[in-house]
Amino acid sequence: MDYLMLVGRFEPIPEGFEAALKLRSVQGKLFEMQTAAALERMLESARSEGVFIKVISGYRSQEHQQMLWEKDISMLMAQGAGYKEAVKEVGRTLALPGFSEHHTGLAADLGTPGDDDVSYTFTRSIQAKWLECNAHKYGFILRYPRLKEHITGIDFEPWHYRYVGVESAVMIRKSGICLEEFLDFYQDKYLFITNRE
Numbered sequence: 001m002d003y004l005m006l007v008g009r010f011e012p013i014p015e016g017f018e019a020a021l022k023l024r025s026v027q028g029k030l031f032e033m034q035t036a037a038a039l040e041r042m043l044e045s046a047r048s049e050g051v052f053i054k055v056i057s058g059y060r061s062q063e064h065q066q067m068l069w070e071k072d073i074s075m076l077m078a079q080g081a082g083y084k085e086a087v088k089e090v091g092r093t094l095a096l097p098g099f100s101e102h103h104t105g106l107a108a109d110l111g112t113p114g115d116d117d118v119s120y121t122f123t124r125s126i127q128a129k130w131l132e133c134n135a136h137k138y139g140f141i142l143r144y145p146r147l148k149e150h151i152t153g154i155d156f157e158p159w160h161y162r163y164v165g166v167e168s169a170v171m172i173r174k175s176g177i178c179l180e181e182f183l184d185f186y187q188d189k190y191l192f193i194t195n196r197e
């Protein structure tokens with residue numbers, strides 16, 4: 001498993017990837033095995049400090065993503081939106097089937113115990129604050145931060161965490177960069193330094 005794999009707006013999930021993916025459940029949602037173990041450790045640690053974090057979404061198949069698209073588009077069209085308008089609106093917060101990081105099993109949408117869906121109000125919660133301070137220690141990064149929208153191609157999402165492994169997560173957190181920047185610049189430099197030794 002490549003824990004630094006890039007799947008996003010411009011990078012579809014590789015063909016055959018999902019068929020080989022081994023998954024395990026955390027709070028009833030599915031995650032790649034090592035991601036599930038790390039997520040459990042993180043949630044347990046938060047809980048021991050009195051912070052209860054709810055898992056809202058984990059692995060999603062391309063078929064599931066397709067269903068979410070169709071549901072949201074028909075809902076907007078029922079409210080009077082044209083097809084193109086509905087596609088544009090849904091595309092602001094939902095990736096196209098095949099282009100969602102949730103297909104990797106490495107991504108988690110998190111919330112407060114009262115949340116049934118992801119929400120921007122999560123930003124102000126103690127759960128979000130706890131994650132901002134601690135997620136990297138368990139190998140998770142806030143995948144779509146503010147001010148990086150032009151690089152990730154995705155609006156700020158306070159709820160979406162991505163497993164990359166502890167070492168990479170700590171480096172990404174310390175340098176204040178996003179995964180794309182880490183892959184483009186920092187990792188090359190890092191490899192160059194380690195190769196020289």
Ligand SMILES: [Zn+2]
Nearest residue numbers: 107108109160
């Ligand atoms: Zn998400």
